[in-house]
Amino acid sequence: MQRAPTSWVIDPDDPRAPPQELWDRMTPEERQRVLDTLPSEFEVSEASPPEGDFHFNPKVAARDTLGGYFQSIGRRVYLACELPVYDAAGRMVAPDLIAVLDVEMKERACWSVSAEGKGVHLALDILWNERSKKKLEDSAARHASLGIPEYFVFDRRRRRLRGFRLAAGSARYQPIAPHEGRLTSAVLDLDLGLEGDRLCFYHALARLPEPREVLARLGAMVDDLAARIEDAEQRIEDAEQRLDEERQRADETERRLAEALAELEGLRRERG
Numbered sequence: 649m650q651r652a653p654t655s656w657v658i659d660p661d662d663p664r665a666p667p668q669e670l671w672d673r674m675t676p677e678e679r680q681r682v683l684d685t686l687p688s689e690f691e692v693s694e695a696s697p698p699e700g701d702f703h704f705n706p707k708v709a710a711r712d713t714l715g716g717y718f719q720s721i722g723r724r725v726y727l728a729c730e731l732p733v734y735d736a737a738g739r740m741v742a743p744d745l746i747a748v749l750d751v752e753m754k755e756r757a758c759w760s761v762s763a764e765g766k767g768v769h770l771a772l773d774i775l776w777n778e779r780s781k782k783k784l785e786d787s788a789a790r791h792a793s794l795g796i797p798e799y800f801v802f803d804r805r806r807r808r809l810r811g812f813r814l815a816a817g818s819a820r821y822q823p824i825a826p827h828e829g830r831l832t833s834a835v836l837d838l839d840l841g842l843e844g845d846r847l848c849f850y851h852a853l854a855r856l857p858e859p860r861e862v863l864a865r866l867g868a869m870v871d872d873l874a875a876r877i878e879d880a881e882q883r884i885e886d887a888e889q890r891l892d893e894e895r896q897r898a899d900e901t902e903r904r905l906a907e908a909l910a911e912l913e914g915l916r917r918e919r920g
Contacts, residue, residue, distance in 0.1 A: 658685045665734035671762040679763065688732055688757035702776045702804060706847050707744045710772065712859045713849055714747070714836070725836075726751050732758040733768055735794045743771035743791070747835060761794075768796050770835040774847070775803045788812055792821045798835050802847045809842050 655678075656666040663686055665671070671679065711727045718725040726748040733741050746759065747770040761767045771791050784801065791799045792814060799812045799821060811831040812821035824831045830841035830850060839850040849856045 656682055658682075658687070660687070663687050663732075663734070663740055664738075665736050665740075665760055665762060668736040668762060671736065683758070683760055683763055686732070686734055686758050686760065700776070703744075703774055706802065706804060707774050709858050710745050710774075710847055710849075713856050714838075716859055717838075717849070717851070717856050724750050724753060726753060728756065728759070731756065733761070733794070734758060735761040735767060737761075737795065738790065738793050741771070741790055741794065743768075744774045745772040746770065749835065767794060770798045770800070770833065771796050772800045772802065775801065776805055788821055792819055795819070798824075798833055800831070800833070800840060802842075804845050804847075807842060807845050809840060809847070811840065 656670060665686065666682060674682070707729050711729050714725065715727050728746050729744060730742045731746060733743070733746065746768045748759070748766065749769050751764065751766065759768060773787065788799055792812070795814070797814050801810045809831060811824035811833070813824050813834070814820070815822045830839040832839050838856070841848050841850060
């Protein structure tokens with residue numbers, strides 16, 4: 649009995665992953681064609697306007713800060729910014745930051761839940777331009793419908809941080825209650841908080857340094873080490889100069905002593 653052919657047409661105005669039952673019937677070649685067809689880049693439009701520094705910088709800082717931390721402790725956490733996430737359960741989403749635990753660390757054009765075999769564990773959106781309460785509620789509902797366990801929203805202009813977590817056995821988010829001004833992420837095993845208009849991550853009471861801070865510290869350490877080396881080299885040079893002067897004085901003393909002995913020997917001969 650021949651297998652019925654399967655196909656999936658991507659709507660460029662609303663790209664979606666195929667339903668799971670269709671994905672399960674596809675051959676590996678058909679699945680790869682779908683993955684190759686799902687768009688990873690989109691034209692600039694009013695729905696997805698270009699971003700400025702106020703939006704771009706904290707997004708990249710969050711990714712790099714978390715990436716450096718997890719690499720330092722040997723924990724595999726895949727992080728990506730604005731990566732399209734395709735799930736058979738609903739429309740594509742592309743959060744400012746996603747985190748997925750314990751997966752292969754490689755570059756991806758998109759995240760296909762069907763192909764990867766697991767969904768996104770955490771999503772973070774950063775706001776600069778104002779959004780209505782309805783749009784924020786719709787965004788949270790969409791992420792919840794995809795089964796993303798945690799969703800955070802950082803409103804930089806208003807200096808406000810909110811977090812949501814799926815309740816057990818539910819497809820709806822519940823707000824994460826702040827503790828001492830911070831929100832705990834069970835996924836990351838870290839706290840999130842604000843320092844002014846800056847999004848920060850904390851392990852216990854210690855704030856994770858951003859890469860630029862680490863580079864600044866390394867730069868200061870290198871400069872300090874270079875200054876110490878230069879000082880040590882100068883002291884060595886000064887010591888060598890003093891030693892050379894001592895040798896010259898010793899040679900002069902030895903020369904004068906030899907002359908005195910020679911003169912004394914001459915006087916003895918004259919008397920003899």
